[in-house]
Amino acid sequence: MMKDLRSLSGMDLRLNEEQLRLNFGADMFYPDGEVRTLQQARPMLADTQAQGPDHLYTIYMDIGRKEDFPAIEEQGLLYGSVVYNHGTLGNERLRSQGHIHSEKSGTGLRYSEVYEFWTGHGQVYLQKECAPDVTRAYLVPFGPGDKLVIPFGWVHLVVTEGEEPVSFGAWCARENQLEYAHLRSLGGPAYFFLADGTLARNPRYTTVPEVRHATPADFPLLGIPTDRPMYTSWQENPELYTFMANPELVGDIWRDF
Numbered sequence: 001m002m003k004d005l006r007s008l009s010g011m012d013l014r015l016n017e018e019q020l021r022l023n024f025g026a027d028m029f030y031p032d033g034e035v036r037t038l039q040q041a042r043p044m045l046a047d048t049q050a051q052g053p054d055h056l057y058t059i060y061m062d063i064g065r066k067e068d069f070p071a072i073e074e075q076g077l078l079y080g081s082v083v084y085n086h087g088t089l090g091n092e093r094l095r096s097q098g099h100i101h102s103e104k105s106g107t108g109l110r111y112s113e114v115y116e117f118w119t120g121h122g123q124v125y126l127q128k129e130c131a132p133d134v135t136r137a138y139l140v141p142f143g144p145g146d147k148l149v150i151p152f153g154w155v156h157l158v159v160t161e162g163e164e165p166v167s168f169g170a171w172c173a174r175e176n177q178l179e180y181a182h183l184r185s186l187g188g189p190a191y192f193f194l195a196d197g198t199l200a201r202n203p204r205y206t207t208v209p210e211v212r213h214a215t216p217a218d219f220p221l222l223g224i225p226t227d228r229p230m231y232t233s234w235q236e237n238p239e240l241y242t243f244m245a246n247p248e249l250v251g252d253i254w255r256d257f
């Protein structure tokens with residue numbers, strides 16, 4: 001089935017739920033979708049031999065309206081999108097591998113990203129440290145229309161729930177690199193998210209806090225409006241997103257979060 005994402009995303013997008021792919025209107029620029037497979041995600045799973053769908057998710061980096069491309073590039077921004085499969089990987093809920101973002105040189109701060117969910121349900125998992133000792137971990141439930149700014153430097157991943165494919169958009173910095181290696185060396189996040197709704201601790205961590213439950217509204221949105229697509233609010237007021245490429249303008253407001 002094709003799902004119309006125009007009013008939620010602010011762009012000419014449709015979701016092909018069977019193929020886990022986006023269809024783009026004639027006024028859009030976009031790359032070929034990259035498929036992430038179960039094979040690639042195995043080092044990050046509780047059970048590295050887990051059975052599950054081979055096609056985990058499809059990623060589109062750098063999409064937008066053709067007429068907007070010069071302004072997006074000039075501002076150092078990049079808009080990406082991901083479409084997830086649903087189901088389980090062994091006894092875990094289907095999820096992304098998790099990563100951290102690269103540091104902007106000279107600032108001591110890692111890049112952020114803004115998520116906007118379009119379809120499906122699940123939780124964003126946030127973990128403050130990408131290290132064996134963790135001081136903060138959050139699970140943040142999401143549904144269509146929810147937006148969330150990822151705290152600078154935190155591990156983040158998306159855990160899916162239910163039968164409907166999760167799809168979302170994300171604004172981030174063009175310079176940002178996704179870093180997987182350190183989290184992979186820890187065997188994934190500090191917790192695994194089991195199909196029965198419980199959590200299992202990753203034994204490779206030394207200190208792990210209780211997971212706190214929070215809502216998207218508990219996290220600073222830095223002035224990004226919640227009543228319209230973040231692509232639309234960028235078109236109306238690009239300055240709202242200047243902090244994406246310039247984390248030093250904000251400072252680490254999540255330091256004591």
Ligand SMILES: [Fe+2]
Nearest residue numbers: 099101113156
């Ligand atoms: Fe990210």
